[in-house]
Amino acid sequence: MFKSKKIDKSVLIGALSIMLAALLWSLDGVFIRPKFYMLPAGLVVFIEHLLGFIILSPFIIMSWYKIKKLDRRDWGAIFWVALFGGVIGTLFITKAFFAAILGSVTFATVVLLQKLQPVFALLLARIVLKEKLSRLFYLWALIAIVAAGFLAFGKTGIGEINWLNNAAIFAIIAAFAFGSSTVFGKRIVNHLDFKPTAALRFGLTSILILIYILITGDITEISAVSSVQWWLLALIVFTSGAGAIFIYYFGLKKVPASAATIAELFWPFSAVILDYILNGNVLNSIQIVAALVLLLAFYMIVKYGKQKKKTFIARVIDGVKRGRRLGFPTANLDKVDIDISHGIYAVEVGVDKKTYKGALHFGPKDTFKEGPTSEVILKDFEGNLYGKDLQVRILKKIRDIRKYKSIKKLKKAIGDDLDKI
DSSP: OOOOOOOOHHHHHHHHHHHHHHHHHHHIIIIIGGGGTTSOHHHHHHHHHHHHHHHHTHHHHHTHHHHTTOOHHHHHHHHHIIIIIIIIIHHHHHHHHHHHHTTSSOHHHHHHHHTTHHHHHHHHHHHHSOOOOOHHHHHHHHHHHHHHHHHHHTTTOGGGOOTTSHHHHHHHHHHHHHHHHHHHHHHHHHHSOHHHHHHHHHHHHHHHHHHHHHHHSGGGGGGGOOHHHHHHHHHHHHTTTHHHHHHHHHHHTTSOHHHHHHHTTHHHHHHHHHHHHHHOOOOOHHHHHHHHHHHHHHHHHHHTOSOOOOEEEEEEEOOOOHHHHHTOOOEEESOOOOOOOSEEEEEEEEETTEEEEEEEEEEEOTTTTOOEEEEEEETTOOSOOTTOEEEEEEEEEEEOOOOOSSHHHHHHHHHHHHHHO
8 A cells, every 4th residue: 555645734834825925916917907007017116116125124134144144146046036036027027917908918928928937947946956856746737837727718718829929028038037036036045034035035126126217217207106006006015015925935935946836826726716706707617627627736736845855965174173172073064066944954974885864054153153054963973074075865954043142052952953863
């Protein structure tokens, strides 16, 4: 008999959070954003991000200690998310929706081409984050993408789509921008809490889009924003804008980027359901079947969405021997080619054809003024590791990195970590 694979609760919570964010984006695209089609898209994007940053900015102050410890790759990821997810993605999807409202292209064009987003994200997650999930995950991911397409176009069909329209290009650019933003956003929340991550994205995006509207002259249209539209922009901040991104990054911290981008397909599902509830547009048999398949696919993706245990090889280098002075000799590792959240991990370490249990510290040392480091403590090992290559297999995360007020408390924490292995 085969054992049924249990759903990881953390992955489930993360997926549901991302689906909630997708629901809020559905409400935005269907009911709120069309109210701004007479305004320049860049101006709308700037105002919603500036208001969102004002609300989220306290998290930057509260997390400044950790923000200062981000390295160049982390800041590069933040810039990518702000530029592609915040500026390019939001700007081009807004332009695409405005084109649909004005009748130059159908909504079907915009929605269908957005289905390319998971394709970009899945490829980049393998390349950038080296995410490896089961074959069943990728099978159900493909089923989810196909089902989302049938759900969105069960009535109109794809034959009506004008693929050469500018809005089609806008939608493709937005799909790549959002897909890549999911991947680089995962890199950020691996190393920083989701709250300051959301704040940094909105802050940097506000600066970048301000430069854009100053160059285009769109900022002069701010006087054309009506009082009703200002109220709607305030609503966006707490729902589909800062509110949705806040919830989204909370979920992204708990699931692989590959699973996150599939969970975002809840957007077309929820949009069709909302259209039925509020506008009375009844689903046909194809859409009903597609909706049921998509729900099943979501369940299976959560079920198989946990990453395989990661393994890497790193060389032991000389350190400052602080661990030895604490009574816990550690092996400092050279460059580690892996992207996981900062924390303390239970690991298996292979060296000299033997395997040892151990603990891995990955990330900044909050007890000292240093940047990110990687080091392991091996249980029951005696000898010299300097210059040797260790094969490290990550088993599970024990805890997050914490700041300790005294050496005594730090030593106790290390002892407790080793007891859990």
